[in-house]
Every structure is written in C-alpha cells, then in structure tokens.
Amino acid sequence: MLGITHLRHISLVTPNLDEQASFYEKIWGLDKTAQDESSVYFRGAGPENHILSLHNGEKSALHHIAFGMVDKGAVDRAAEILKSNGVPLVQEPGYLDEEGKGYGLRFADPENRVIELSAWVEIHTSIWNQKNVDPVKLNHVVMNTADLDMITDFYTNVLGFKVTDWSEHQMVFLRCNRKHHSIAFNQEGHASVNHIAYEVDTVDEVMRGIANVRKAGYQELWGPGRHGPGDNIFCYFKDPSNFVMEYTCYLETIEDEEEWKARVWKRVPHLMDQWGIAGPPSKEARSAMGGQPDSGWANVKSLI
DSSP, X not given: OOOOOEXXXXXXXESOHHHHHHHIIIIXXXXXXXXXXXXXXXXXXXXXXXSEEEEEOSSOEEEEEEEEOSSXXXXXXXXXXXXXXXXXXXXXXXXXXXXXXXXXXXXXXXXOOEEEEEEXXXXXXXXXXXXXXXXXXXXXXXXXXXXXXXXXXXXXXXXXXXXXXXXXXXXXEEESXXXXXXXXXXXXXXXXXXXXXXXXXXXXXXXXXXXXXXXXXXXXXXXXXEOSTTOOEEEEEEOTTSOEEEEEEOOOBXXXXXXXXXXXXXXXXXXXXXXXXXXXXXXXHHHHHHOOOOOOXXXXXXXX
C-alpha cells in the first residue's frame, strides 16, 4: 500500500487561460496565489497550497491529479512499489518545481493520467480573503474510464484505495481516508475528466454559489440535489473550458473502516437525487460530463 493520505489538487490544460482563470477567481470563489505566462494557481479557504492550477494548451485536458503523502520516505517507498508493479514514472522522486514546492513524484496510470504523490508541500497560514462562498478544498474528482474493472483493480491493488460504493456497474467510489470518496471512476468508453467537486461548509454556501454563477450569466447544469452514494449535497456547472465542476458539502464519513462493506446503488432517479428536485442528469449534463477523449500525459509532457 502506498500510504496516500488525501486529495491535494487538480491541474488542467486549457485553451482559454485568461477567461477560465477569471471565472475561478471572480465567480467561483477561489484566490489566485501565483501566475506566469502559461500557468495560474488557486487556493481555497483551507491550508492546502493550491487546489487548482490551470496551464495553457491547445485543448482542454487533464494535466495531473495530486495526492498527499506523510513524508519524503513515503514518497520514496511509493516509487519502489510503483516500479515493482511496472508503473512508468513520469518524474522520479525529488524536490518539485511547481508552486508550493514539496517533495514528490509523478507516474502514469494505465490510462495515461499523470498522478502526483507529494509531501512537505508549503501550506497557507495567511488569512483567507473571505467571500460569500468560500470553497475550502477539493472534495473529490471523478474521471471517465474505458475499463472500469481494470482501473478499479489498479487504484485498489497498486495504489491502496478502498472501494466504498458502486453505482451499479457504471461508477465506483474510491477512498484514501475516511471520506466516502476522493476519486471516482465512471464507465464512459474513453478516458477524460468527468467533474471536479469543490467543498463548501454549508448548504447555504451551495445556494449562494448558485446565485453567484447565475448573476454572472451562467446556468447550473444539474442540481441542486442530494446524492444517494456519498449522501452529499450537489450542484454542477460548466466552466469556460467546458470542464464540469461541482459545489458540494456534507459528504459521508466512514465511521468504522473494519465493518464497512461496499454497497451497490441502483441507478434510479430517487437515489441520484434524494430530494427529488434535480432528478437524473439531463442529456446535456451527461454529455458535458463525458468530456472529450483524453489520451493522457503524452499530450502535456512539455508542461510537466
């Protein structure tokens, strides 16, 4: 087991960097912490150095997903385990040159997603620029996959994630700590980003977030509602680069790890949305979450 502790950040490639950066800073509620000609970094209200980074590129794609580890030794041990399982390292263990620094490595998963494992990353101790909606951290990310069983096997047996729940044989929810899921996979026929969930403290903030986005001329894609798997409140939107993102709160916590048994949820409207307000996602929402096929790290190698 690699000893992954939590989800740190997600990095995206975008063809319209300025517009997308403006959206996350002025509408979504994140704080910009650093910027250069090709990249922008954003923090949330929590101490994590950044929870989102955007990188200029020709088309929308995943750059990498970062997970935390306890210390340098854990990163080095992870490298040994990955190599012993034939997993290609994109970046050997070492001190990182990205915003927040730290010590880490990057590897490519079986569908060529770049995954970063890092420790000793700088944290924020400064006062958060409080707004009426304050995303605290990344709650979870959902990726589309061409092979649900294969990717589940890799993330559980190689990386050490645990299966919390299934949505029939369409989605799997995986955890690296006691939160219901930090990453999930959806069977789609190709690899791509499905959606990115930002955690806020209360349902009031979710509703104020909806108001903020509407005032800016955008419309919610799906929600508000309350999921069955995870029991979390949700509302989904599309950003200017057509990535789907979510405000969420109250995600289920696993109280007894030893006793927990993965459940299989039926894909029926009253379990997709327990409140019965949002119902199942529309064709437009499903299409947006399907994303465009993403061949992976080779397309962003120059950015790594």
